[in-house]
Amino acid sequence: MEDDSILIRRRDRIARGDSVRDLDRSLGRGDLLSVAPGAYVERTTWSELSPVRRHRVRVLASLERLKTDPVLSHFSAAAYWGLDIWQPWPSTVDILVQDGARSSGSFRRHTGDIARHDTLALGDFSVTTVAQTAVDIALLVPFHEAVVTMDSALRVGAGDSLTTRAELVAAAERMRGLPGSRRAFAASDFATHLAESPLESVSRVRMMEAGFPAPELQREFIDRHGFRAFVDFWWPEYGIIGEADGQLKYGGLGSADPEAARRAVIAEKNRENTLRRLCSGFARWEHADVVKPGRLSSVLRTAGLPSTRRSPS
Structure with missing residues (x-):
């Protein structure tokens, strides 16, 4: 594994002259975090890890x-x-x-x-x-x-x-x-290799459970102006595009740079606007929509996608 370099081992620090009291103080202040008995990681390093x-x-x-x-x-x-x-x-x-x-x-x-x-x-x-x-x-x-x-x-x-x-x-x-x-x-x-995220995977399951037709995955769209984009879900029979967590299509939304975040939002909005001109219906959803019962079904039905299951609304 590649993570050995960030581990701080208690035995190694003591062997190099640090006292038990020094280590305990670092732990007490929160400078070091315990990840296993006798093994620590610096707090700042830990905060940066996925x-x-x-x-x-x-x-x-x-x-x-x-x-x-x-x-x-x-x-x-x-x-x-x-x-x-x-x-x-x-x-x-x-x-x-x-x-x-x-x-x-x-x-x-x-x-x-x-x-x-x-x-x-x-x-x-x-x-x-x-x-x-x-x-x-x-x-x-x-x-x-x-x-x-x-x-x-x-x-x-x-x-x-x-x-x-x-x-x-x-x-x-x-x-x-x-x-x-x-x-x-x-x-x-x-299972399929075409689902690019856990959200897309769970979305596929929810669609199946709710009786929606199986979509094509990762379909490419091109227009005469040179626009190219892959969409998560595509129902060609109905002309409907589906996007799971679409705000992540461009990097920068989670950036500490406000200008980068602003450009990402504009790029994503332009992308969506172009895709809407290339389809009959457009649906976008987020994590909460696949976790809460019925939310994804409502989003897809609003976009015009039919289901074999009866809807209470």
Whole structure:
């Protein structure tokens, strides 16, 4: 892993002459944050890390405490591979164990027949493969969350051949008979490499659940003036475009530079205006619209998209 350089180990600081009191003072002031027993990160550094990178740092710091070579699995393996998950990253580290050891402290231990899991040896530890990781998560989470990770597994593997749909199905087959295995099969069948974000993945599930027609994904639009743009969802039969979290299409919206943010807003507005001239209906939604029941359905129906399900409104 690439996160070793930001870890501050208690034993190393003491070996270099820092006292226990110095370390405790730094922790008390909040200059250092504890990520595992005896392992710290500077507060300013931690604040700049993404949630997935924070989890990878926790994994690295925690694995050093194990006396046996661990098998990294589930959400921690997902963080290692760069896969998406829908829920917040956990504060514990997922590992596979053969016996019935209990979860405690920094570790969440998953028991079972390790031989059923496809793993790779990486130096001092092993990790479940991309396909195995996605299936293991699908055994534990609801269908929409399973699709988020399955989609990202195919997307990560699209250019580098890290995994394929056939490998997802094979991993699900190895887990056949376990609780959640039918969900894993269904998610592997529904998954696509074309969903570019967790929001798009969950949006696809909500559309299916609400009886909307399946859209084309990542459709390119071009006009005679040289405009080119890819849209998240396209229903050619109805001439309707769908955009999930469209304000993120251009960088800069979260920038500390007000001028960059202003330019991003203008660019996105111009993009949307052009797309509206190229379609019959336009729908845009955000995270809250897929979390709250019925919100996405309302957005799509307002844009003119029909559903096979009855609407209360």
